[in-house]
Amino acid sequence: MLPDDHATEGGRALLTVDRLTTAYRGLIAISEISISVARGEIVVVAGANGAGKSTLLKSIAGMEKPRDGAVSFLGKRIDTLPGHEITALGLAYVPENKRLFPRLTVADNLRLGSYLHRSKPDRDAPLETVFTLFPRLKERLGQRAGTLSGGEQQMLAISRALMTRPALLMLDEPSQGIMPKLVDEIFAAVQSIRKTGVTVLLVEQRLAESLDIADRAYVLQTGRLVLDGTAKEVRDHPDIRRVYLGM
Amino acid sequence: MTHRQLQLVLLSGVVIALAILPRVITDVYMLNVLVLTLMYAALSQSWNILGGYCGQISLGHALYFGVGAYATSVFYASFGITPWLGALAGGVISMLLALGLGYPCFRLKGHYFSIATIVIAEIGLLLVHNWDAVGGALGIQWPIGPDSWVTLQFARDKAPYVYLALGLFVITWLVTYWIEDSRWGFWWRAVKDNPEAAESLGVEVFRSKMAAAALSAFFTALGGGFYAAFVSYIDPESVMTFRFSLLFALPAVLGGIGTLWGPLVGAAVLIPLTEITRSYMGGSGNGLDLIIYGALIMIISLAKPEGILSLFHRNAKPDARP
Numbered sequence: 001m002l003p004d005d006h007a008t009e010g011g012r013a014l015l016t017v018d019r020l021t022t023a024y025r026g027l028i029a030i031s032e033i034s035i036s037v038a039r040g041e042i043v044v045v046a047g048a049n050g051a052g053k054s055t056l057l058k059s060i061a062g063m064e065k066p067r068d069g070a071v072s073f074l075g076k077r078i079d080t081l082p083g084h085e086i087t088a089l090g091l092a093y094v095p096e097n098k099r100l101f102p103r104l105t106v107a108d109n110l111r112l113g114s115y116l117h118r119s120k121p122d123r124d125a126p127l128e129t130v131f132t133l134f135p136r137l138k139e140r141l142g143q144r145a146g147t148l149s150g151g152e153q154q155m156l157a158i159s160r161a162l163m164t165r166p167a168l169l170m171l172d173e174p175s176q177g178i179m180p181k182l183v184d185e186i187f188a189a190v191q192s193i194r195k196t197g198v199t200v201l202l203v204e205q206r207l208a209e210s211l212d213i214a215d216r217a218y219v220l221q222t223g224r225l226v227l228d229g230t231a232k233e234v235r236d237h238p239d240i241r242r243v244y245l246g247m
Numbered sequence: 248m249t250h251r252q253l254q255l256v257l258l259s260g261v262v263i264a265l266a267i268l269p270r271v272i273t274d275v276y277m278l279n280v281l282v283l284t285l286m287y288a289a290l291s292q293s294w295n296i297l298g299g300y301c302g303q304i305s306l307g308h309a310l311y312f313g314v315g316a317y318a319t320s321v322f323y324a325s326f327g328i329t330p331w332l333g334a335l336a337g338g339v340i341s342m343l344l345a346l347g348l349g350y351p352c353f354r355l356k357g358h359y360f361s362i363a364t365i366v367i368a369e370i371g372l373l374l375v376h377n378w379d380a381v382g383g384a385l386g387i388q389w390p391i392g393p394d395s396w397v398t399l400q401f402a403r404d405k406a407p408y409v410y411l412a413l414g415l416f417v418i419t420w421l422v423t424y425w426i427e428d429s430r431w432g433f434w435w436r437a438v439k440d441n442p443e444a445a446e447s448l449g450v451e452v453f454r455s456k457m458a459a460a461a462l463s464a465f466f467t468a469l470g471g472g473f474y475a476a477f478v479s480y481i482d483p484e485s486v487m488t489f490r491f492s493l494l495f496a497l498p499a500v501l502g503g504i505g506t507l508w509g510p511l512v513g514a515a516v517l518i519p520l521t522e523i524t525r526s527y528m529g530g531s532g533n534g535l536d537l538i539i540y541g542a543l544i545m546i547i548s549l550a551k552p553e554g555i556l557s558l559f560h561r562n563a564k565p566d567a568r569p
Contacts, residue, residue, distance in 0.1 A: 059254045061447065063447070082451075084446050084448075084449045087448060088449045093447050095444075095447065100438070101440050101444065103440065108433065111435075112448055112450075113448050115449070116448070121369075160448065161447075164448060164449055
């Protein structure tokens with residue numbers, strides 16, 4: 001199947017991944033993956049465990065060095081940059097295991113996200129958005145991050161990433177290990193985040209729920225791109241209905 | 248009053264109390280212990296910047312201490328330059344040295360980093376041992392002169408050394424106080440807790456470590472300069488052995504690693520204890536202080552890994568939900 005061409009038209013793409021290959025100690029984890037994300041979209045990358053979804057995000061975020069291929073963000077090659085420079089360009093990444101600072105308070109975790117910006121008004125600006133998205137974080141500001149529930153930790157991880165004021169937010173399985181009620185809350189928050197002007201690239205195993213909020217989807221299988229299209233196209237694809245949605 | 252203002256008030260109280268002490272204590276031996284306690288508190292506070300806040304456990308800070316002591320001594324004994332400038336020069340040299348050594352060493356993580364620091368400090372000790380221009384194994388004797396604040400020589404009265412050590416402690420405390428609320432301080436704690444997460448938030452992990460190492464080395468060298476003036480005779484063994492590296496790390500670990508008051512609390516317990524046992528045991532007690540350090544490390548790591556200060560922290564409890 002051809003790489004997606006919906007988003008690349010007219011050079012509107014915020015993020016372009018071109019034939020990216022990443023290997024761990026010689027073992028190919030993802031092979032020649034090409035995706036693109038346009039400004040304002042919610043794009044989901046789906047696939048089973050071990051399909052290479054997390055590797056894809058890590059390779060984009062600069063946490064893994066790709067073996068081959070190119071990643072461009074805002075028209076700039078980023079696949080050779082270190083992670084902190086990629087974040088500074090406006091690409092925020094929330095890893096699967098959240099990676100909060102458990103001994104610091106919720107407020108200090110948020111503050112750490114904001115230190116990318118020099119002036120205090122710039123640093124504090126996203127706080128209002130964060131508290132609107134997740135009011136319960138406001139109640140927990142003085143509490144150590146390690147004492148939060150799983151769902152609250154996910155909210156904090158997303159909020160901390162938003163404090164860097166990204167153009168693109170990449171979330172790796174935000175629903176993992178979280179009680180169902182909070183999963184809905186987090187998916188709803190992703191939609192609200194898009195409304196604030198932040199583009200979202202989401203990796204999920206929960207295909208049905210993520211297709212409900214996504215514009216487009218890519219499906220990976222054992223490191224290769226096997227399907228892509230609009231959320232509706234992917235949802236209606238016979239293989240997807242059979243294999244992932246159990247219909 | 249905010250928590251931060253409270254800390255400043257607390258510091259003022261401590262400083263006033265310590266400044267009065269030399270008026271009350273006249274015994275030279277006790278003043279000596281007081282000077283050493285404050286000096287190690289300052290040195291441990293410097294070590295704490297890199298070890299406590301940034302989480303890079305150095306056991307080679309004796310190198311920077313030695314560089315400070317030697318720079319000050321050479322400048323004074325050979326060129327007659329005041330130790331105030333000599334110590335500053337030592338600080339700058341140490342800072343550059345820390346940056347040069349940090350470049351390869353910060354590619355190592357955890358224990359490997361600590362081992363590298365021990366080895367490098369030992370190499371430094373051997374080099375100075377065999378470097379005749381700085382006195383080799385014989386060391387450097389400070390020329391005897393009248394008591395003066397310019398040369399920092401006080402033969403009769405030890406009180407000025409108390410004030411100097413106190414001043415050094417206050418400076419390192421204030422630097423740490425500033426760090427606690429600054430961008431660097433947050434970055435360092437992030438690097439300590441989780442370098443990958445720090446990186447994903449735009450923290451330059453490598454540069455953060457380098458900055459912490461440079462600042463830490465600078466103040467450690469100032470302490471070395473002070474010590475050289477205080478004892479007015481140095482040789483490689485008396486300023487650069489592993490024992491010093493241990494004595495900079497231990498008060499912070501004992502009192503509370505990565506805390507504002509940990510180094511002073513730790514030094515106030517550790518230094519009098521070791522000095523007093525050393526003098527009571529005389530020559531036969533050689534090595535007893537090392538046994539005490541070992542025992543204290545074991546007790547702390549088993550009973551209170553967060554240090555003595557954690558005994559007083561109400562909000563340190565994990566169940567502190569509002």
